[in-house]
Amino acid sequence: MSETKSTVEIERISNIFKLLGDKTRLTMIKILDNHDACVCEFVEIFKTSQPAVSQHVRKLKDAGLVRETRRGQWIIYSLNKDSEYFSLVQDLLQHLPNQDFRLKELEEQGLRISCE
Numbered sequence: 001m002s003e004t005k006s007t008v009e010i011e012r013i014s015n016i017f018k019l020l021g022d023k024t025r026l027t028m029i030k031i032l033d034n035h036d037a038c039v040c041e042f043v044e045i046f047k048t049s050q051p052a053v054s055q056h057v058r059k060l061k062d063a064g065l066v067r068e069t070r071r072g073q074w075i076i077y078s079l080n081k082d083s084e085y086f087s088l089v090q091d092l093l094q095h096l097p098n099q100d101f102r103l104k105e106l107e108e109q110g111l112r113i114s115c116e
Contacts, residue, residue, distance in 0.1 A: 016085050019063055020092065024048075025056050029089060030099045032066065032079040037103070039075070044111045045102045065089060 020026050024046055031037055031045070042053045057077055060066040067080040080086065106112040 013085070013088065016063060016065070016088065019059055019065070020089070022056070025060055026096070027099060027102075028056060028060065029065065029079065030093055030096045031102060032077060033093050034098075034100060035103055036069075036076045036078040038077065041103070041106060041112065044106055044109075 020029065027046075028037075028042060031042075039050060039053050039057060042057070043050050046053065057066060061068060061077075063085075064083045065080055065085065066077050069076050069078065079089075083089070103112060
């Protein structure tokens with residue numbers, strides 16, 4: 001690998017780590033590791049505005065870590081397991097605590113979206 005290519009790759013991986021250095025985005029990725037979700041669910045989970053959540057999701061999508069699928073009126077986000085960085089992210093996710101309780105809380109409050 002040439003020095004230039006190596007430098008570019010280090011830069012790209014550094015940007016992925018910067019992206020995941022944000023607590024909200026890191027939590028989103030951990031949630032998406034086990035469950036698909038929509039922006040409105042993230043709004044409820046993080047108690048923040050829809051535009052703020054959409055910005056986080058857009059950054060993850062632009063980096064190729066997250067993909068979107070349209071289901072009727074909903075846009076559902078999932079972890080992009082075809083990403084060139086998936087193995088890197090997967091290693092990181094193994095060290096994070098499970099976040100399933102967040103979606104369970106939404107279900108209990110009647111706020112979990114059913115996109116079927």
